[in-house]
Amino acid sequence: MTDRIASRRTLFDLDLLRTMVMVADCGSFTTAAARLHSTQSTVSQQIRRLEDMAGRPLLVRANRDVHPTDAGHALLGIARQMLALNDQMREVLAGATVAVTVRLGVPEDFVSRRTSTLLGRFTRRHPHVKLEVTSGLSRDLAQAFDHGDLDLVLVKQRRASRPAVACWPEPMRWIDSARTPRLQEDPVPLVTFPARGLYRDELIAAVETLDRRWRISFTSSSLSGIQEAVADGMGISLLPARAVTRAHRVLGVRQGLPVLDSFEIALLHRPAAEPMVLELASDFVRLLDHETR
Structure with a gap:
């Protein structure tokens, strides 16, 4: 009975939950460590601590990839909610006045002056909007989008490999x-x-x-x-x-x-996207239509 009461009182560390989410999203301890500006050994130790707290394995460590167990999947959904609430509390306590956040993902070769100019114009039109921009491999961006961590993404893909809002050929x-x-x-x-x-x-x-x-x-x-x-x-x-x-x-x-000629640039957002997401998507459509003429 004492063990049951103790387990009910377990307080999960948000830093450990954030590490768990990052490893699951990246599918790799090494990539997660780089994203968290940490070391692979530290990330492994944090996952072990979280698994000790949970009392069961949360990740399956294969040769190349890392996958959540059934318990890990259950924990991830709640962990994302807890981390989002924590971020919301931080903004409220800081007196934040941001009304809308747009989470954008773009490949590394799109992080350039043209993209910065486009985003600069967008933020000047909408100073109340907070832009969170993530760059990286298309595989990771698509995965983050599928997990609900990004609202709008540009990805490289094989032609017609998944539905998209708009597509352009990638020479x-x-x-x-x-x-x-x-x-x-x-x-x-x-x-x-x-x-x-x-x-x-x-x-x-x-x-x-x-x-x-x-x-x-x-x-x-x-x-x-x-x-x-x-x-x-x-x-x-x-x-x-x-x-x-x-x-x-x-x-x-x-x-x-x-x-x-089998590759394309694809723009993805959800059908019920926020108006600000739709507007930013339109900006990228105009930019890429002009560049690929």
Whole structure:
């Protein structure tokens, strides 16, 4: 009986709950640690403490991914509500006057002057709106959107892989280092996003159609990491045209590599989105319509 009473009095630490939500959303302790500006060992310790408090496992640790258990799924729904209430209390106590929050997700290569200019105009029109902008891999942004953590997202995807408010073609480029090209090496070194990352399968399949041996020489979840690795001569890669720099050599049909037109930029929001979300979505539609003409 004493143990039951003690368990009823357990107070869950919000920091531990926030860590649990981040690990579940990222599907990885390493990625979650980076997002939380912490270390993987600290994140693992926090999850163990939370599981000790809960009295049962909350995450299944597989070789590549981390998945919530049934108890973990149940806890996540309540944890998100508790964290949202905590944020609401903080804003109230701080005397916040923000009436609406718009949570936007964009890929790394969209974090640029054009996006900043668009968002600047939007906030000047609506000074009462709070913008929360998240950048990262499209896979992570789509997952956050599906979990209800983002209101509006731009993602890269294979054409027609999921319904979208609007879509635009995403031109792709094969790239090598301009200074120290590596295409002719055997096996061909490849610079890629992690497993299940966009463009990875197409990159490998194209090299195999050349009847060439290949090896993964560098993997990164960061666009800038991929760009720099290719520029520094670590291997060839496949990236959107907008991500090509002067340090890259563009490859193509002369080298036997195919033209890829199977990717698109997709804009996603929910059918019952807030008016401010719909207005910001319209701003992005106009921007991308102009840029892809």
